[in-house]
Amino acid sequence: MVRTILHYPDKRLRERGKKVEAVTDEVRKLIDDMAETMYAAPGVGLAATQIGELIQLFIIDIADNEEPSDLRVFINPEILEATGELTWQEGCLSFPGVTEEIDRAAKVRVRAQDRGGKWFELEAEGLLAIAIQHEFDHLQGLLMIDHMGPLKKRLTHRKMIKRAEEQAAP
Numbered sequence: 830m831v832r833t834i835l836h837y838p839d840k841r842l843r844e845r846g847k848k849v850e851a852v853t854d855e856v857r858k859l860i861d862d863m864a865e866t867m868y869a870a871p872g873v874g875l876a877a878t879q880i881g882e883l884i885q886l887f888i889i890d891i892a893d894n895e896e897p898s899d900l901r902v903f904i905n906p907e908i909l910e911a912t913g914e915l916t917w918q919e920g921c922l923s924f925p926g927v928t929e930e931i932d933r934a935a936k937v938r939v940r941a942q943d944r945g946g947k948w949f950e951l952e953a954e955g956l957l958a959i960a961i962q963h964e965f966d967h968l969q970g971l972l973m974i975d976h977m978g979p980l981k982k983r984l985t986h987r988k989m990i991k992r993a994e995e996q997a998a999p
């Protein structure tokens with residue numbers, strides 16, 4: 830089932846995801862919904878907090894359109910190491926119409942559980958490293974706007990407020 834993606838300034842986007850105590854069928858069903866929602870959007874990643882499920886879970890698929898899908902599931906993720914610097918033009922499904930260059934680490938080593946509950950470690954760079962940091966932020970209630978300079982932050986805030994107002998009273 831495709832879920833509704835929350836848009837900034839929805840307060841739920843500021844909440845922290847709770848630890849997933851057990852990777853149950855219920856969690857796997859949520860993962861299926863998230864994948865459907867992400868592919869429909871379309872997006873390269875989605876955090877559970879973006880659909881109002883306040884748990885430590887995100888998914889990523891950075892495969893190109895011509896490539897077969899490559900869904901990666903991260904449950905209870907921990908970033909073990911972040912090195913280097915990389916600036917990337919980012920977008921976010923919770924900020925429709927907004928793109929901005931954001932500074933991040935170039936490489937990350939992450940530890941998480943997969944959809945079977947098994948722990949794995951992964952070293953990532955490029956878009957995958959960017960997406961992992963972006964989604965990890967979501968689980969802490971952090972958003973791309975928090976990485977912007979004061980001017981762009983204000984502009985983005987205003988743009989999103991205006992958009993929300995227009996949608997409330999079209």
Ligand code: GNR
Pocket residue numbers: 871872873874875876879917918919920921922923959960963964967
């Ligand atoms: O679809 C998305 N694209 C994207 C592009 C550059 C950096 C990060 C992202 S993540 C975003 C989907 C999203 O909002 N995930 O939380």
Ligand code: NI
Pocket residue numbers: 920921922923963967
């Ligand atoms: Ni996002």
